[in-house]
Amino acid sequence: MSERRIRVLIAKPGLDGHDRGAKVVARALRDAGMEVIYTGLRQTPEMIAESALQEDVDVIGLSILSGAHMALVPRVFDLLKQNKQEDVKVFVGGIIPDEDVSKLLEMGVVGVYGPGTLTDDIVKDIEQKVRSRSKTN
Amino acid sequence: MSLTASVLEGNRLALARLLTQVENNTPEGREALSELFPYTGKAHLIGVTGAPGTGKSSLVNQLARFFRQQEEDTQSTDLTRRVGIVAVDPSSPFTGGAILGDRVRMRDLVGDSGVFIRSMASRGSLGGLAHTTGGIVQALDAAGFEVILIETVGAGQAEVDIARLAHTTLVVEAPGLGDDIQAIKAGILEIADILVINKADRPGVESTERALRSMLQLAYPVSHIFLNHEKLHHGLNPEFTNQSGETIITDKMIWNPPIVKTIATEGNGVRDLASLISQHYEFLQKTGEWERRELARLQSELNSLLQETLVDRWKSSIAPEEYELVLQSLFRHDISPWQAVEVLLSGMKK
Numbered sequence: 001m002s003e004r005r006i007r008v009l010i011a012k013p014g015l016d017g018h019d020r021g022a023k024v025v026a027r028a029l030r031d032a033g034m035e036v037i038y039t040g041l042r043q044t045p046e047m048i049a050e051s052a053l054q055e056d057v058d059v060i061g062l063s064i065l066s067g068a069h070m071a072l073v074p075r076v077f078d079l080l081k082q083n084k085q086e087d088v089k090v091f092v093g094g095i096i097p098d099e100d101v102s103k104l105l106e107m108g109v110v111g112v113y114g115p116g117t118l119t120d121d122i123v124k125d126i127e128q129k130v131r132s133r134s135k136t137n
Numbered sequence: 138m139s140l141t142a143s144v145l146e147g148n149r150l151a152l153a154r155l156l157t158q159v160e161n162n163t164p165e166g167r168e169a170l171s172e173l174f175p176y177t178g179k180a181h182l183i184g185v186t187g188a189p190g191t192g193k194s195s196l197v198n199q200l201a202r203f204f205r206q207q208e209e210d211t212q213s214t215d216l217t218r219r220v221g222i223v224a225v226d227p228s229s230p231f232t233g234g235a236i237l238g239d240r241v242r243m244r245d246l247v248g249d250s251g252v253f254i255r256s257m258a259s260r261g262s263l264g265g266l267a268h269t270t271g272g273i274v275q276a277l278d279a280a281g282f283e284v285i286l287i288e289t290v291g292a293g294q295a296e297v298d299i300a301r302l303a304h305t306t307l308v309v310e311a312p313g314l315g316d317d318i319q320a321i322k323a324g325i326l327e328i329a330d331i332l333v334i335n336k337a338d339r340p341g342v343e344s345t346e347r348a349l350r351s352m353l354q355l356a357y358p359v360s361h362i363f364l365n366h367e368k369l370h371h372g373l374n375p376e377f378t379n380q381s382g383e384t385i386i387t388d389k390m391i392w393n394p395p396i397v398k399t400i401a402t403e404g405n406g407v408r409d410l411a412s413l414i415s416q417h418y419e420f421l422q423k424t425g426e427w428e429r430r431e432l433a434r435l436q437s438e439l440n441s442l443l444q445e446t447l448v449d450r451w452k453s454s455i456a457p458e459e460y461e462l463v464l465q466s467l468f469r470h471d472i473s474p475w476q477a478v479e480v481l482l483s484g485m486k487k
Contacts, residue, residue, distance in 0.1 A: 004161050005233065005258075030234035035258045040241035047247045051240060054254055056153035084150055 006034040006130050008059040011048045012041050013076070014066040021093055021115075022063035028119035029061075029126070045072055049079035052088060058130050064094040073104060089129045093117070140165075141172045144280050149253065152280050156255055159272040170272055173279035178431065180221070180278040180285045181418055184303030186265060186325065189291025191311040192335040194242035195401035196410075197222060197286045201246055203411045204284050219251045221282030223273050225266055227290045228258040235259075239288060253282065265289035265296030271438055274302065292325055300328035301437050304430055305417045307410075309333045310349065312341035326352060329394045331413050337398035337406065349396055392420050455481065 010026045012019050019041055026036045037055050039048070052060055060080075064072060069092060080088055091111040092104055101112045110129045113122055140158075143151035158166030183200075185193050201220045224239035235258035246252045255277075259267045266289055277285050289299050300306050308329035326332070332349055334342060395413055399406035421427040460481065467477045 007157075026236055030229065030236050031232050033229075033232045033234045035228075035235045035237060037237045037240060037256050040238075040244070043244075047244065050247055051254075053150060054153055055256060056157045 006059065006126065007037065007055060007057045008034050008061060008126070009037045009039065009048070009052050009055060009057045010061045010063070011039045011043045011051070012063045013043050013045055013048060013072045014064055014068045015042060016064075016066040017041055018065055019063065021065075022061070025061060025063070025093060025113075025119065025122060028123060032123040032127070034126075045075040045079055048076055049083055049085075052080065053083050053085060057088060059089045059091065059126055062090065062092050062094075064092060064096070067095070069094070069096055069104065070100060073109065074107060077108060089126070091122075091126070093122075139172075141169045144169075144173065144276070145176065147281065149250075152253065152276070153255075155276055156273055159276055160257055160267070160269050162269055162272075166272070170275055173276060176279035177275045178278070180274075180283055181305070182274060182278075182285050182287060182303045183414060184287045184289065184299035184306040185309060186289040186292045186296065186299050186306065186328075187309030187333075187335075188293065188311070188314060191291075191309045191314075192399075192401045193288050193291075193309050194224065194239040196307075196309060196333065196335060196399065196407075197224070197239075197288050198243045198245055199399075199401050199404050199407040200286060200411060200414075201243070201252055201284075202404075203407050205246075205249060205251055217251070218283035219281060220246075220253075221274075221277035221280070221285040222246075222252065222254040222288070223270060223277070223285065224254065224256050224288040225259055225270060225290050226256065228260050230261070233260070253277065253280075259290050262298075263296070264298030265292045266298045266302065271302055294325050297325060297328050301434055304421055304427065305330045305414055307331050307333050307414075309335050310345060311336040312339040312345045314345070330392065330417050331410070332394050332396045333410060334396065334398045335401050338400050342398065346396060346398070353394060353396075392417065392426075451482070 006029075008026075008029055010022050010029075012022050022038075026038050029036050037051065037057065039051055043051075048060065048062070060076070062069075062073065062076065073090070073092060076090065080086060080090075089110045090108065091113065092109050093113040096104065096112050096114060104112055111122070111125050140151055140155050144155050155166070155169055159170060160166075185197055187193055201222060204218050204220050206217075222243065224237070224243075226235055226237045226239060228235040237256035237258060239256055240254060243254055246254065255273060257267050257270065257273065259265075262268050266287070270287065274285055274287060287299060287303055289296060292299075306328050308325055308331075310332065312334065326349070332353075334345055334349070336342075397406055397410050397413055399410055401407070421430065463472075463477050463480050466472050467474060472480070
């Protein structure tokens, strides 16, 4: 029987070595029944885009605590576009200053989840965004 | 252009999307696999199995690197080969979710267009692979990957499906995981074409090697055709014939699984392991074992598809209420499970 599960890539771009948050989110998404591809620390945008392509994911979650989000996130979007994967939803977690949140959302990030976000909210958000994606397909 | 045509042309996004269809067992996926089937059967399928944490992913990473680097290696006569990797991790039995973490150890392979890695969740399958892993492998084979490394979930003693799928099965052990009694039990060690003791820099490596060696010495050499646990079909000659109808002269040569020690994180022993893999490939080719394994694999695939299809067909022929009634009388112990089956199946013939 056919079965469609939401596939999520959780990646940590950049050089900070703190992946607790990424793991907590990965685990929460797993418990919500999603298939989470976890790629580990210190990924380049190129590595992330390539993994997203090979794994044909619906969603990418980027965990960034280094402050480099304004450099890394646009690069990920560029590469997704190059690979014709513009329909993949991207969310960002970590430490993002308030004034950058709106900029990221303008770029096309579907959600920015800082410290204290309830994992249930992230799950609901992703489920809803992915459902709207499959409608447009 | 159709999805299959793009896949055959080497379009990676098309391949990724096809793999999703195959994994989800959609009608489109099944149709595409049928279109691609004539292009399959060329790849060398290498299974990598073993207990969780023995270093399967790291070994797969190193092997794939080695296969890709042979190009620059003038000593080697082998041409560089494109490598597909299928890595299976377990699904939660409760939520169906999964963490697929094998890529963490395979970061060296990113950026190489001759490598394609796909992670998949086991989705309730208990044999160490997912139900659709065979289909994923076929798609990669058709897409022109000459070597396909298949990493199972962390396996215990009985997850032996990989031996049915792969031509060459590596069983990865690490020091400190059990004594010589573990080593003589049936199951996972038995399916090894090559035994790998990874983490060979850890203490206890000598006793692990001794246990495995004595296991091999006790063993009566057996041919590694996977036994289908059903009787062979009438008329199917156990002396196999090849595609042109000639009986394959089977050499009495038996492959004795060699033991190789590796330290996957540093790449030690990987060259030896790769050369054993190519020796095993030659052995399979020369002795006709390759064709026997292909036949056994296709037979088991055919049988499981038959089962699946028959059950689906039966389900659509029976009213859910009727099934529920039978289940209730079974629950009241009015009829036995065997009687319930008879009632339900005779209902179908009506």
